Amino acid sequence: MPEGLEAEIWRRALTATVGRRITSAWVDHRVAPTEFVSVVTGLSVTAIRRAGKVVLIETDGPTIGLHFGMTGRVIVDGDAPIDRLEYASGRDRPEWDRLRLFTNGDGAVAAVRLNDPRRLGRVRLNPDTTGLGVDMFELSVTSLEDALKCRRIAIKTALLDQAVVAGLGNLCVDEMLWWGGIDPHRPAKSLDGDETKRLVDVVRRRLPIMLRRGGSTMGDLSPDVRAACPPCERDGHPLRRDMIAGRTAVWCPDHQH
């Protein structure tokens, strides 16, 4: 579930906690620093930001960083802003909680829960975000050209690199390459100016649409499509699944080249 779009949706939901004071906290110590609870108890939330796929809860003290791994999700005041597909049965099981923050006036419901069955997500204090590339919502032709021009790796792999573009994940990358008509195997540096511009245009156009629809699973290459590889919506040619640098790429050999 979690790519930058999900992080953005959760960022917006978490703004409800701005101005509140963290009265108590609990974490699964396997995913958070040992001093976490003692450090954050008593802090006041001042702002919620996002850096790529990471949500940053800013306070009058240290910043709390939420990484979601493959299956993390956020529940704010008992309400999950995104509910879909994966782990659909018995979701939000309490034993999958990795973080609970309680704030003044909440009663028994945690203001913030990080629920993550697979436990690849992380809770960090003052996370280092300096290595991230340009944010996916601020992508420009020149920034992408600069980032791609020396790379021989597949364009798909380059776009997944958070140092190139921050926030795009496997689903969004396949979606953008599908819309842009670009073969995911192409070496990044082989894209010409027109193709790079086309890709940037597609990212600018499609990301807000997917955000409105509810996240990275709401593209035309939905998880169902990815699993079944039916004929391409655009030209009827069967979609293909290839492994590129360890990640599944779903694409249309007919209109992507």
Add this chain to the structure above:
DNA sequence: CGGCATGTTTCGCC
């Protein structure tokens, strides 16, 4: 049961 999964980090090989 085997395989697969929206991510990141680490290791080892050029």
Add this chain to the structure above:
DNA sequence: AGGCGAAACATGCC
């Protein structure tokens, strides 16, 4: 030295 791919991580689901 640095770029790159594979493996590891951890667990649920089909």
